[in-house]
Amino acid sequence: MARYVNVAIGQLGPVNKEDSRAAVVARLMNLIREAQQLGADLIVYPELALTTFFPRWYIEDESQLDSWRKAAMPGAETQPLFDLARELQVGFCLGYAELSIEQGEKRRFNTSILVDKNGVIVGKYHKVHLPGHREHEPWRAFQHLEKRYFTPGTEFSVFNAFGGRVGMAICNDRRWCETYRVMGLQGVEMVLIGYNTPVHNAPAPEHDDLSLFHNQLSMQAGAYQNGTWVVGVAKAGTEEGVEHIGGSCIIAPSGEVVASCVTKGDEVAIAHCDLDFCQIYKRATFNFDVHRQPNAYGPITAFKGEALLADGSPRHQ
Numbered sequence: 001m002a003r004y005v006n007v008a009i010g011q012l013g014p015v016n017k018e019d020s021r022a023a024v025v026a027r028l029m030n031l032i033r034e035a036q037q038l039g040a041d042l043i044v045y046p047e048l049a050l051t052t053f054f055p056r057w058y059i060e061d062e063s064q065l066d067s068w069r070k071a072a073m074p075g076a077e078t079q080p081l082f083d084l085a086r087e088l089q090v091g092f093c094l095g096y097a098e099l100s101i102e103q104g105e106k107r108r109f110n111t112s113i114l115v116d117k118n119g120v121i122v123g124k125y126h127k128v129h130l131p132g133h134r135e136h137e138p139w140r141a142f143q144h145l146e147k148r149y150f151t152p153g154t155e156f157s158v159f160n161a162f163g164g165r166v167g168m169a170i171c172n173d174r175r176w177c178e179t180y181r182v183m184g185l186q187g188v189e190m191v192l193i194g195y196n197t198p199v200h201n202a203p204a205p206e207h208d209d210l211s212l213f214h215n216q217l218s219m220q221a222g223a224y225q226n227g228t229w230v231v232g233v234a235k236a237g238t239e240e241g242v243e244h245i246g247g248s249c250i251i252a253p254s255g256e257v258v259a260s261c262v263t264k265g266d267e268v269a270i271a272h273c274d275l276d277f278c279q280i281y282k283r284a285t286f287n288f289d290v291h292r293q294p295n296a297y298g299p300i301t302a303f304k305g306e307a308l309l310a311d312g313s314p315r316h317q
């Protein structure tokens with residue numbers, strides 16, 4: 001029997017500091033209702049969907065930072081979204097700032113969860129590649145303090161859900177080939193990626209004009225090279241004075257974009273995805289069992305940076 005997932009993009013426009021959690025959840029509920037009318041099984045929301053992208057500010061007040069983070073999921077404010085998902089029989093993937101308290105120790109993660117059609121959390125992911133910087137850098141037009149505010153995740157998991165193998169990644173993760181390959185090695189068939197990408201990148205402003213191109217380039221490459229569907233979803237538009245890219249899209253295992261958003265506001269787009277279509281790539285060009293050469297890939301995990309010494313000679317012989 002063919003395995004299809006009707007996956008919807010639940011793109012958000014800006015979420016400002018003063019927007020109440022209830023108002024944001026109401027927007028997410030509008031998007032899931034629209035997705036259900038279009039026949040969706042699953043809707044994907046952006047990274048840090050419940051709040052403004054607060055790493056743009058240097059904040060020393062822990063209580064203010066914690067006000068953006070959620071300890072309970074679902075909590076009182078998000079329960080209505082879980083209830084609606086169950087009523088509509090539409091699952092969702094949601095990014096949020098998580099406050100985890102284990103044995104009295106506080107940890108903060110940039111998290112996404114996968115929720116099934118019955119409103120049950122079936123997967124959780126902590127963002128691995130945290131971009132930006134740790135200290136206040138006043139020379140920037142705005143900060144990108146993810147390295148300060150979050151602890152990096154340590155694994156890419158793939159979950160049995162929606163009749164297939166579903167993985168999650170968050171924003172900057174989509175630029176790294178390792179993200180997709182580690183999930184590809186677990187048989188991933190659909191990768192769900194929420195993002196907040198400012199158009200302006202302070203350390204490399206030469207890239208600003210290419211930000212939409214790089215967004216699509218990395219997700220298309222990840223899809224094709226691993227024979228998987230990829231769903232990329234933006235929080236777009238001008239948020240607290242900072243312009244963010246849109247470009248939300250759904251990419252087939254062929255690398256082709258099959259659905260995309262056309263605005264920078266709240267918007268739904270949908271695609272009818274055949275999970276078995278992945279096999280055309282997984283059994284041929286990217287048949288890992290037949291064609292991969294892991295013996296040649298040692299430096300991938302042996303080194304963090306370039307595997308060369310300062311004189312240009314290899315670090316490993």
Ligand code: CDT
Pocket residue numbers: 047131132144170171172173175195196197198201
């Ligand atoms: N949210 C996030 O990961 N944004 C980054 C911005 C990179 S510039 C520091 C991204 O890769 O889109």
